[in-house]
Amino acid sequence: MHSGKSAILFLAILFSLNKTFAQNQLTFSLQQTTKEDTSKNFFNAESPLIQYYGRIQNTNPALPRFWSSGVYIKAKFVGDKFSFFVNDQELYGNVHNYLEIVVDGKNYRLQTKFATNKISVIGLKKGKHTITVCKDTESGNGYLEFAGIVCKNLLPLPPKPAETIEFIGNSITCGLGDDNSEIACGKGEWYDHHNAYMAYGPQTARALNAQWVISAVSGIGMIHSCCEMKILMPQVFDKMDMRDDSIPYNFDQYTPDIVTVCLGQNDGIQDSTAFCSAYVDFVKTIRNKYAKAKIILLSSPMADDKLRVVLKNYLSSIDEYLQQNGDKNIYKYFFKKQYNHGCDGHPSINEHTEIAAQLIHFIKENKLSDFKS
Secondary structure, three states: OOOOOOOOOOOOOOOEEEEEEOOOOEEEEEEEOOOOOOOOOEEOOOOOOOEEEOOOEOOOOOOOEEOOOOOEEEEEEEEEEEEEEEEEOOHHHOOOOEEEEEEOOEEEEEEOOOOEEEEEEEOOOOOEEEEEEEEOOOHHHOOEEEEEEEEEEEEOOOOOOOOEEEEEEOHHHHOOOOOOOOOOOOOOOOOOOOOHHHOHHHHHHHHOOOEEEEEEOOOOOOOOOOOOOOOOHHHHOOEEEOOOOEEEOOHHHOOOOEEEEEOOOOOOOOOHHHHHHHHHHHHHHHHHHOOOOEEEEEOOOOOOHHHHHHHHHHHHHHHHHHHHOOOOOEEEEOOOOOOOOOHHHOOOHHHHHHHHHHHHHHHHHOOOOOOOO
């Protein structure tokens, strides 16, 4: 369905930045846009041929807005040219989000440059193609809005995967520090190494042919967050913009089949009663939202030997308590070692792959859902 309706300023290009990926000669052109696109080949964001995944605010359906890392959008199209429009909040006036763009199964990573961005894929062969656009950075980097597509024609996608996994956590789950392919660790801004698409959660979901939702904030904890943060996960879990603890989230958007909880790294070693009590209450909150979900309690993949033992004891006690009190859909998994070879002591992409492999094996071994991988 074509539409000139967009509620965004487009075209009249003020600036153009091209980036070429030599491995298959695709070029990505990033342009600032200032005029409405009235092309007959423009599909607005409301097109039923575009699929959306994750925590998305649809107050304005022509500009779906999202904060969380890992929110992704899919489309299938025909032709040798493709462009899409993304608005960036430009938090603090200078923060720009990163995107993972997956074209026919090949990954590329770009950063927005403007408040209104037109990103074009150049060099495609004629024929049918699929594209995924994923927010690599998190709510602390501001929101994005998806504002439409220009292509020869959009085609129907296969139905969304029947199963969904929600990954609750901190910076590890966000994918902070995992990607130093373009900017070396210790250089740039704190978010320059974010790659949520390649974090363990989305890798796990893709391997199991499941949808994924990431509900995570860097630095957050269960009863203690790092870096003088004033928020805790139980406090922000029901929000769209978790970092700002604002905008209520409608849990009717998704009902996950599996929920993983990976918290405790930022808490560190705490009073066991206080930590375990808060954790039990949080699991009960999750259960209240998702009555039938399998909930997996995960240790921290970044934990050192001392914290790993403590978290194992905490989670074992929490699991036992919840099981004894009638919740039989609780599981626990403890990662085998510390993963810290990415930036700032976080897991690298390769380590996220290893973490995902363990989680995939656990889900399959315990037959936690009817995933068709």
